[in-house]
Amino acid sequence: MDYVIEFIPQIARGLNITxxxxxxxxxxxxxxxxxxxxxxLSNNVIVRKFTGFYVEIFRGTSLIVQLFWxxxxxxxxxxxxxxxxxxxxxxxxxxNYGAYLSEVVRTSILSVAQxxxxxxxxxxxxxxxxxxxxxxxxxVRMMLPEFGNYTIQILKGTSLxxxxxxxxxxxxxxILRGSYQQQTPIIYGIVLVLYFILAxxxxxxxxxxxxxxxxxxxx
Amino acid sequence: xxxPIVQFKNVHKSFxxxxxxxGIDLDISPSEKVAIIGPSGSGKTTIIRMLMTLEKIxxxxxxxxxxxxxKMEKNGSMVEANQKHLRSIRGDIGMVFQHFNLFPHMTIxxxxxxxxxxxxxxxxxxxxxxxxxxxxxxxxxxxxxNYPNQLSGGQKQRVAMARALVMRPKVMLFDEVxxxxxxxxxxxxxxxxxxxxxxxxxxMILVTHEMDFALDIADKVVFLDEGxxxxxxxxSQVIEHSxxxxxxxxxxxxxx
Ligand SMILES: Nc1ncnc2c1ncn2[C@@H]1O[C@H](COP(=O)(O)OP(=O)(O)OP(=O)(O)O)[C@@H](O)[C@H]1O
Ligand SMILES: [Mg+2]
Numbered sequence: 189m190d191y192v193i194e195f196i197p198q199i200a201r202g203l204n205i206t207x208x209x210x211x212x213x214x215x216x217x218x219x220x221x222x223x224x225x226x227x228x229l230s231n232n233v234i235v236r237k238f239t240g241f242y243v244e245i246f247r248g249t250s251l252i253v254q255l256f257w258x259x260x261x262x263x264x265x266x267x268x269x270x271x272x273x274x275x276x277x278x279x280x281x282x283x284n285y286g287a288y289l290s291e292v293v294r295t296s297i298l299s300v301a302q303x304x305x306x307x308x309x310x311x312x313x314x315x316x317x318x319x320x321x322x323x324x325x326x327x328v329r330m331m332l333p334e335f336g337n338y339t340i341q342i343l344k345g346t347s348l349x350x351x352x353x354x355x356x357x358x359x360x361x362x363i364l365r366g367s368y369q370q371q372t373p374i375i376y377g378i379v380l381v382l383y384f385i386l387a388x389x390x391x392x393x394x395x396x397x398x399x400x401x402x403x404x405x406x407x
Numbered sequence: 408x409x410x411p412i413v414q415f416k417n418v419h420k421s422f423x424x425x426x427x428x429x430g431i432d433l434d435i436s437p438s439e440k441v442a443i444i445g446p447s448g449s450g451k452t453t454i455i456r457m458l459m460t461l462e463k464i465x466x467x468x469x470x471x472x473x474x475x476x477x478k479m480e481k482n483g484s485m486v487e488a489n490q491k492h493l494r495s496i497r498g499d500i501g502m503v504f505q506h507f508n509l510f511p512h513m514t515i516x517x518x519x520x521x522x523x524x525x526x527x528x529x530x531x532x533x534x535x536x537x538x539x540x541x542x543x544x545x546x547x548x549x550x551x552x553n554y555p556n557q558l559s560g561g562q563k564q565r566v567a568m569a570r571a572l573v574m575r576p577k578v579m580l581f582d583e584v585x586x587x588x589x590x591x592x593x594x595x596x597x598x599x600x601x602x603x604x605x606x607x608x609x610x611m612i613l614v615t616h617e618m619d620f621a622l623d624i625a626d627k628v629v630f631l632d633e634g635x636x637x638x639x640x641x642x643s644q645v646i647e648h649s650x651x652x653x654x655x656x657x658x659x660x661x662x663x
Contacts, residue, residue: 306461307508311522311574312498315490321521325512 191371192378198364199378202357206386209274209346209356213281214339220286225293239290246287252348255280259352277349285342292334296327329401336394340387347383357382410473412437412499412577412610413458418467420453427453429634431467435627437577438608442621442642445631446657451614454631455580458612459502460493471496472577498526501576505583507563509555515542515566516551519573527574534573541569545599561592565599572603579603581613593617600624618661622646630654 227239246254259276263269270276300323308318350359361379365372411434420428427450435441443451456462458469460476469476478485479492510518519538523529542548545565555563564584571579581600585593597620604611604624615621621628621642628645630638638651649655 301508303504303506303508304510306459307504307510309461309497310459310500310502310504310571312494312526313522314494314526317525321525322510326510329512 191374195364195375195378199357199360202355202360205354205356206346209277209349210343212278214342216278216282217285217289217342220282221289221293225290228294229297243287243290246284251284251345254284255348255352273352273354277352277354281342281345285338289338292331296330297323299330300326332397332401333394336390336397340390343387343390409436411435412472414470416468418469419465420457421465427634431636435610437610440604440611440624440626442625442628443614443631444628449631450634451631452582455582455612455614459500459580460497472499499577501571501574502580503567503571503584505587507567509563509566511555514552514554518566519570523573538573541573545569559592560588561595564596568599576609578610583614618646
């Protein structure tokens with residue numbers, strides 16, 4: 189028990205990295221999701237193909253490999269630094285989950301009933317108005333549960349930044365284990381619980397999103 | 408007689424290799440109420456959807472209030488209409504759908520208000536007043552803040568009519584607007600259409616299987632059969648006194 193009390197503050201020092209990477213990469217992922225989800229529905233073939241390529245590359249390869257590419261390979265190949273470790277972590281996680289979420293955006297928009305487009309057209313709305321007033325608000329309601337689920341995934345994904353020397357909670361856990369081999373179960377137990385506590389509000393929001401999605405689209 | 412508000416001139420429509428409309432000629436004058444009847448698959452919905460710009464025509468012309476709907480002039484020759492051209496004309500046309508197509512994320516008052524405000528850029532308080540009046544007219548003055556999923560089918564369809572009417576179209580299209588309803592709800596919707604037909608001076612085109620209703624309100628009835636207008640005339644001519652055999656056998660299905 190003494191160990192628990194001793195370890196918690198040590199590991200909790202990583203909270204600000206874990207939380208800040210979570211928030212920044214989630215926001216970045218959402219932006220990528222809406223941007224590329226809409227691009228994939230564009231009338232322009234080149235735009236569509238190009239964003240399709242991004243989505244498939246980032247969905248088809250693993251996050252950790254993408255992280256190492258951005259952190260090690262690209263700076264070596266092109267001689268450019270992509271920013272601090274923190275930014276590299278945010279980019280990698282945001283691009284990866286943005287690719288998944290863009291599919292959520294795309295399919296939600298496509299799943300709004302055809303009759304809704306037609307009713308909006310019959311009221312003489314422009315293409316943009318149809319999207320903004322009729323389609324998008326309904327699609328967003330449908331997206332909410334998946335956005336919640338993926339945000340929980342992003343939280344778990346943030347632990348990978350410990351591999352590029354970012355001091356998040358997992359990183360401090362690993363450090364502690366170096367000095368207290370015998371207490372490994374306690375250390376990782378604390379790490380586990382901290383992640384779960386962080387996930388709780390996200391789980392709650394996801395449930396709420398599910399309710400909104402259910403209510404918002406019945407006609 | 409005054410200039411027609413809608414004219415179909417030799418309009419053809421094919422889906423892939425299948426020609427479903429084989430030369431439609433039809434004139435509708437302002438304030439005329441036209442019922443289109445005909446067997447399933449004869450092309451009734453397609454005619455209405457082409458006029459609402461939801462379906463392209465294959466050849467021919469549709470003229471709305473003197474303007475060619477699907478074609479426009481560019482550098483001296485006629486080319487396929489673009490979105491801007493379609494938009495400049497389709498404001499004259501309103502439509503009520505079989506499956507209502509209300510916007511589920513808006514209250515019924517918002518359903519009515521959104522297009523006049525955003526599309527016609529009208530002043531909000533005026534639109535609100537007019538929308539409430541219209542909803543009262545269709546008997547839903549006490550449901551303004553309800554969402555569509557809180558209404559019965561008949562109520563939804565009456566909202567859909569109010570929503571189309573507040574746009575003040577010159578032509579209103581109704582595609583089998585009662586056929587998705589439970590039988591006991593059909594009456595209340597027909598009653599509203601009857602009220603509109605008798606009191607408003609816009610043109611109306613109704614696809615319907617309610618023959619008595621067509622007899623009551625239609626100035627003209629058009630019998631569509633296998634992609635052509637097989638018979639057209641006054642309601643009593645077509646529904647009660649026609650000699651056309653296919654029309655008679657079609658009508659016999661509605662008598663019991
Ligand atoms: N989008 C489409 N693609 C292919 N064929 C179509 C399409 N829409 C309609 N059709 C065909 O065109 C023909 C006419 O259809 P339409 O819906 O206009 O008939 P209708 O007279 O309204 O029939 P109903 O009384 O059943 O509603 C039908 O054979 C139908 O299968
Ligand atoms: Mg039909």
